[in-house]
Amino acid sequence: MPASPLDALRGIVGPAHVLTGVDCGPYVVDGRTPEAVALPGSKDEVAAVLLAAAEAELPVTPWGGGTKMGIGNPPQRLGLVLALKRLNRLLEHEPGDLTATVEAGITLGALQRELGGRGQWISLDPAHADEATLGGILSSNAAGPRRHLYGSCRDLLIGVTVVTAAGALVKGGGKVVKNVAGYDLPKLFIGAFGTLGVVVEATVKLRPRPDADRLVVARFAQLKEAGAAARAVMGSDLLPSALDLVDGETLRALALGGPDGAALLIGVDGIPEQVAWQCAEVEHLLRPQGLADARVLDGDARDAAWRARGGLGRGAFAETAAVMKWVVLPAQVADVMEQGAAVAQRAGLIAALAAHAGVGVVEAVLAGARAGDATAIAGVLTEWRALVRAAGGQALVESAPLAVKERVPVWDDPGPALRIMQRIKSQFDPAGLLNPGRFVGGI
Ligand SMILES: Cc1cc2nc3c(=O)[nH]c(=O)nc-3n(C[C@H](O)[C@H](O)[C@H](O)COP(=O)(O)OP(=O)(O)OC[C@H]3O[C@@H](n4cnc5c(N)ncnc54)[C@H](O)[C@@H]3O)c2cc1C
Numbered sequence: 001m002p003a004s005p006l007d008a009l010r011g012i013v014g015p016a017h018v019l020t021g022v023d024c025g026p027y028v029v030d031g032r033t034p035e036a037v038a039l040p041g042s043k044d045e046v047a048a049v050l051l052a053a054a055e056a057e058l059p060v061t062p063w064g065g066g067t068k069m070g071i072g073n074p075p076q077r078l079g080l081v082l083a084l085k086r087l088n089r090l091l092e093h094e095p096g097d098l099t100a101t102v103e104a105g106i107t108l109g110a111l112q113r114e115l116g117g118r119g120q121w122i123s124l125d126p127a128h129a130d131e132a133t134l135g136g137i138l139s140s141n142a143a144g145p146r147r148h149l150y151g152s153c154r155d156l157l158i159g160v161t162v163v164t165a166a167g168a169l170v171k172g173g174g175k176v177v178k179n180v181a182g183y184d185l186p187k188l189f190i191g192a193f194g195t196l197g198v199v200v201e202a203t204v205k206l207r208p209r210p211d212a213d214r215l216v217v218a219r220f221a222q223l224k225e226a227g228a229a230a231r232a233v234m235g236s237d238l239l240p241s242a243l244d245l246v247d248g249e250t251l252r253a254l255a256l257g258g259p260d261g262a263a264l265l266i267g268v269d270g271i272p273e274q275v276a277w278q279c280a281e282v283e284h285l286l287r288p289q290g291l292a293d294a295r296v297l298d299g300d301a302r303d304a305a306w307r308a309r310g311g312l313g314r315g316a317f318a319e320t321a322a323v324m325k326w327v328v329l330p331a332q333v334a335d336v337m338e339q340g341a342a343v344a345q346r347a348g349l350i351a352a353l354a355a356h357a358g359v360g361v362v363e364a365v366l367a368g369a370r371a372g373d374a375t376a377i378a379g380v381l382t383e384w385r386a387l388v389r390a391a392g393g394q395a396l397v398e399s400a401p402l403a404v405k406e407r408v409p410v411w412d413d414p415g416p417a418l419r420i421m422q423r424i425k426s427q428f429d430p431a432g433l434l435n436p437g438r439f440v441g442g443i
Pocket residue numbers: 061062063064065066067068069071084104105125126127128131132133134135136137138139140141142143144145193194195197198199200310325361396435
């Protein structure tokens with residue numbers, strides 16, 4: 001990068017908060033090192049940095065915790081990484097209104113700890129809470145198992161402040177739960193992967209923390225039985241907060257059994273009497289469905305199981321070859337998991353498969369002796385995508401080595417929506433400087 005843009009950046013954020021050369025090592029994306037990293041300390045500094053970058057025609061990549069920077073097409077040029085970790089404050093907490101306004105670089109873990117002191121939480125539980133930032137979570141539309149009952153980012157985001165590619169600060173939504181005026185700007189930024197603007201602040205809806213919180217691990221001999229059991233739970237009076245269907249390899253990775261069989265991970269929270277009733281009812285309901293055994297976990301054992309489940313992509317195997325995310329109808333989940341495992345096995349690889357069964361999101365982790373073989377991995381991912389599409393769904397490569405990404409498209413075909421997305425992109429970022437080329441359709 002020429003000296004003048006670097007000098008401009010140093011003038012804005014201070015020399016100590018501009019990294020170059022080997023100091024950029026932690027911010028590599030798909031093998032490419034950024035030309036510089038800037039760490040602004042306020043939203044006004046973010047705006048000034050973006051303006052300076054626009055003047056220098058420098059591509060900008062926002063960076064939260066970096067846990068999902070593997071998602072996306074490999075960057076053609078990695079110019080300036082805009083790291084948001086210094087924007088990490090809880091700005092306002094209104095316990096009576098059940099809302100909070102936070103800076104985008106706060107980690108989910110830090111936010112939950114602050115809210116927890118007042119008996120509240122934001123009902124999102126994606127993986128790696130102590131690294132993932134609220135800005136990154138919103139930008140990649142992340143949700144964890146409790147999305148089953150509590151919904152996803154769309155249901156919880158009330159307002160956002162973003163900095164546009166041209167360096168303007170723009171506010172959308174509001175600070176109260178009832179927002180009636182204006183366009184729904186916040187939703188546009190959910191899952192936009194930093195291609196439309198940089199989220200600097202967010203106002204979110206909160207909930208009171210439940211008094212009791214249990215995890216029922218209901219084990220079955222066959223994935224098919226566990227899939228049928230998931231449907232039985234959904235059709236019953238039970239109201240679990242999470243309903244994950246996991247295969248034997250996932251059970252092994254979670255230290256809950258395996259590698260044979262399958263299980264439902266059923267989260268139940270609320271007032272103690274209600275939770276106790278639901279735990280007992282799960283067993284009654286599932287015994288005729290072939291339930292082999294049910295264990296109720298609480299406290300540290302429950303937390304460790306959910307943490308391991310969230311970390312499946314990194315932790316299922318000593319060496320992960322690739323991770324794919326499938327979105328299918330809930331009724332198709334067990335079938336595509338079975339077929340997907342068979343595809344991996346035929347190719348001499350192994351898969352750990354786990355799904356949010358009620359919303360139809362499957363995480364497919366691939367490993368095995370041929371894990372260094374890009375052609376074999378790409379072959380499995382291609383077959384997986386074909387079977388998911390045949391079931392009416394979509395498949396996204398969440399992480400894979402560069403040699404695999406060169407053989408398999410990261411994103412699935414968005415269809416006619418692509419033209420609308422391109423139009424929106426050209427309005428928000430006409431020069432194409434925000435995460436260029438990484439998103440769907442080369443946006
Ligand atoms: C499609 C998808 C679905 C997912 N679903 C789940 C799930 O069901 N369960 C689960 O546990 N996890 C899920 N995740 C994982 C989850 O996304 C990550 O744990 C978390 O969102 C990443 O936060 P981070 O701070 O590490 O972001 P990073 O990895 O740093 O950034 C993620 C993306 O957001 C951009 N970005 C970061 N900060 C900002 C900002 N302030 N403004 C604008 N852009 C920004 C980055 O440029 C990048 O494109 C999902 C991820 C994706 C992509």
